[in-house]
Amino acid sequence: MTKRPLPSLIMLAYLLFLLLPIYWLVIMSFKPNSEILGAFTLWPQDFTLGNYRTILTDPSWYMGFVNSFIYVAMNTVISLCVALPAAYAFSRYRFMGDNHLFFWLLTNRMAPPAVFALPFFQLYSSVNLFDTHIAVALAHCLFNVPLAVWILEGFMRGVPREIDETAFIDGYSFPRFFTRIFIPMIGPGIGVAAFFCFMFSWVELLLSRTLTSVDAKPITAIMTRTVSASGLDWGVLAAAGVLTIIPGAIVIYFVRGYIAKGFALGRV
């Protein structure tokens, strides 16, 4: 086979452009502010871990991560608990308007979150949920539940109905069948749905910032408020960015085999 350098060159250039911003973010996080602003350097001349130290020791920084983790976890659990039975119903039963309802669920994803920021703010303030983790978790259910239902329904449709019936004939009650037999069969689907809930909740900024002030303030909101009297703290901001990428990267590793199916809403 003759060696063709052009395709690999294109690939290389593509990867370079793709990774350049991330590379820049990473090296920035290891530089002091003076180097970031003072000189153009391709790698840290004056290597420092000070930016990370600031984040991991200052509660106003690391509580942002904690808050984000809390509401993201809550949201993922709530979304899955709601979506599992809903997806089962859509995949197994015919009922009046099921197709319309199923499509309507997806249209919830088409509205920008900004549309819902104002009503949510008003609603949660009036029921004293403002600035709580559950408020953000519930608000994110708006787009995560429909998504999880779509993904899970796709996976559930791949399970023959005869398995359900055989289990009932064997004597399984519905809850027992669902937990012992059905859930293990759609394990990958649950993993993918959980990943997408995690991801969308983790990156969402507008609703989480609107619905919180101090106690439940997410890391992404903190990152947008680092302008101080002495100007922008570039290094710390970069370090926070790096730390924000890591959880997503870890989670995606576990569902990497099924992620394409997830992006196709379980319909591959």
Added chain:
Amino acid sequence: MTLRLHDVSKTVDGKPHIHPVNLELEKGTMNVLLGPTSAGKTSLMRLMAGLDTPDTGAILWEGRDVTGARVQTRDVAMVYQQFVNYPAMSVYDNIASPLKIQGKSRGEIDAKVREMAQLLKLTDLLDRRPAEISGGQQQRCAIARALAKDVGLVLMDEPLANLDYKLREELRVEIPRLFAASGAIFVYATTEPEEALLLGGNTATLWEGRVTQFGPSMQVYREPVDEITARVYSDPPMNFVTVRKDGAKVHFPGGQLARVDAGPADLADLADGEYRAGFRAHDIALGEGVAGDLTFAAKVNSTELTGSETFLHLDVQGDRWTALVRGPQVLAPGSDLHISLDPARIFYFDTNGKLARAPQREAAGAGV
């Protein structure tokens, strides 16, 4: 133990799937539901199992009305055409699962699972997952799970249809053996008349959601009550011609005459008029036949060789007939030949399709 279906019917989306059916299945019997695809075999089974609720009528189990009872509470097991096992469990756990639900002790479960595994030759595969064994073994596993439950009613919906030829032959021999060992009521759905005869027991023939006849398999085969039942219970399909009985003669197409007192099928007391004469493909012979046989001139449309037998698709006076003859016969399409038919092997149906006269046993007893 008896299962009684009393006027049971089912309509889905305005289309009747099952017309009112009356059936009574006795303890320890093998019952075959025979019918073409979409005749209602699966629908009827689902009603028996309790997976669907009938629109009218009642289902009685040991005299008790179980029409609306939840499937979990019923004394049934079911084997599907698709190989249905729990993919996340080992073969052992699959067979054990209904026993665990029943709350049996660990020792009891282990003994039963090993017994079933022995019976269905799964002993070496107990640790495997269903995805790691062959199709035939998966179906054995499903059958083992159904039988392990020790129920009064075992439903098998074309359990061998998705298996290859060799495995089907193998399991077909085993099923009557398993049935005899269980003492349960077996209901076995199939599209193949041959399978119904091999399994013996009783046959219910189904056609478009109706049970056309129910009785001992051999009797249904030999004396189908009507033309439809005869069609359902013949593979290849039964050949039909319209004939006219006139006094002492029956006029066949092409000027052939059969004497009413020819052979054991005595037609002397049938009223004169039009009849439908039906005969199975294997009752047609090549050549002129012996004295008293009906002889027809036929044109070959096509032939199918299966090795030991040949299907001939023939054109006889504009009617399409199928003949099944022994040995490989090489006949070019379009060639002319003579075929013969023993008049004693003919079924006569009246113009309403009801059986008027069936061949008597001595004559009809030969093979499938």
